[in-house]
Amino acid sequence: MNPLASLPYEWLGVLTLGVLVVNTSLIVFVAWKRRHFLGEVRRRWAKREQATVQHGLGPGGILAQRRISQLGRALTVRGPDRIVFTDASTESECFGGAISRGASGALTLEATRDVELWLAEATPERDHSFDDAWARASTNKGFATLVDIDIEPGTQVWVCHEQGTLCIATFDPLEYCDRMRRVLALFCVGSVLCLVLVTALACSPPVFGPLSTLGAALGVAFFLAIQPLGVAVRDYTLLPPMREVGGTWARPVKAASSAPEHAIF
């Protein structure tokens, strides 16, 4: 083939379509693989026991705790003063205690750091002064803080053991896994359908005509959009222990008679 000969647009069309198909396939495959993984997690939780926390041996009688190290940074965009937090690291601990399984009786849990906690999403409580936090969040180092999410007495939990690791959830883990698997299935099927539609449009006769051009334009948009969508779906379906707590803390609004501090406009 002469490298200086003009390239037929038909060949280039097939090539770019091939790139779109391969790329979409990779993203869909990874999502389907993730769905399969969640199925394995679900099988693990099938042996769970539902119980209520009677008492724990941790501070204040808590059974277990997830401690998250966060870094807060002050927003510098227009609007009220806000600090946005990211999770730097996390660790979990079961302090030991007793859970009640109703008619099956009580069960004692040993203290251990080899624990996986599935905790419902919670808005972290901030026990610092906002002004102090804001001042530190406005520096290069940011505002470092710790957030604790506790499993307290009276909480309904689901418990199982997996290869020596204690797993405790404060919501039904099977329902969670099922829901996330549905999301992944929807994403996979939807992506394939969009790909088929875009391909059909792009290849509709006359090639390079108006409909075909529309298909190609949609194909470009689809190529650019499915990547962040795939990452968003991955993040949405993360196992709860891996999900970021994050959070945004806005300056508390004072009483109506006082003007707000440090408003940025």
Place this chain on the structure above:
Amino acid sequence: MARPEETWLLHHRADRRQVGIITLYMGVLAAMYLVPACRNVFCLALACYLSFLNAVVIHNHLHKGIFKYKALNRAFRAVLSFGNLYPASANIPSHNVVHHHFNDDGRPDWADPRFVTGEGVAFRWNLLNLIHFPNVAGPQTFHGVSRWARVTRQRDFRREYIFEQMFAFGLTGLLLVVDFWTALFFILVPQLWGARGILRINLIQHDRCDTRSEWNHSRNFVGAFFNWVMCNNGYHTIHHNRAGLHWSVLAEMHRKECVGRIAPGLDEPSMVKYLLREFVFGFRTFSTAEEPRAERGELAESVDAAE
């Protein structure tokens, strides 16, 4: 008093090569778009290659501006942004801040190889990991850049970022409207080739390296011709350790400071051979372990100190 390496326009005379690369790249793109005879394999392949070099120039230019005049540097960034269809200023948080510390406020680098090569997520055929990598690293990077843009105290950053986006996407959009198929094949394809290629370089340069190590955090490609074309971007260890060095001295500094200190396996003589060995003919083996457990180790010492 002017330094010997300076010219009247450039901080370093070696940067004439980079200006030449971009001029040639823009010329090839314009030729393919405007001249039907230029829409051939040779020009398209050349454009794709130059697009990757465009991303290399973005990297170098955002470390140290090429020109002595701020307005010229700004204009050059806009042209570079068009060259790869992403705002060049994104390199400031993604590369200069996060990647050079392998750390985003305690979280992994947005383009950490383990996002695609970690157990439970990777393909066994390593080539597929290389192809797939930008699908993950790209969105993560731009999400991180957006978040960084909201908290940065560099007030000019947001304005520059938006300007570069508008220029790059605006000009590309205009070209698509005027002649869609020509712009798709001969503008967009090269643009995205380079943009996704520079993300893949992250995987190539850091996969299976120890980013906590002072010396073994990166892989180097030390071929002479390769580095002449790539403006010495094959010397990655020294670039991480001394980010302020001009690219023209990296080869010499690599020999002086890195050779003998880094693991010998991290000095690859040929990128082509490495790619063939590790990706085309490379297959990963994993244990049957599931995704990593939630716990991510010790609390940051800084938190304890702060509390």
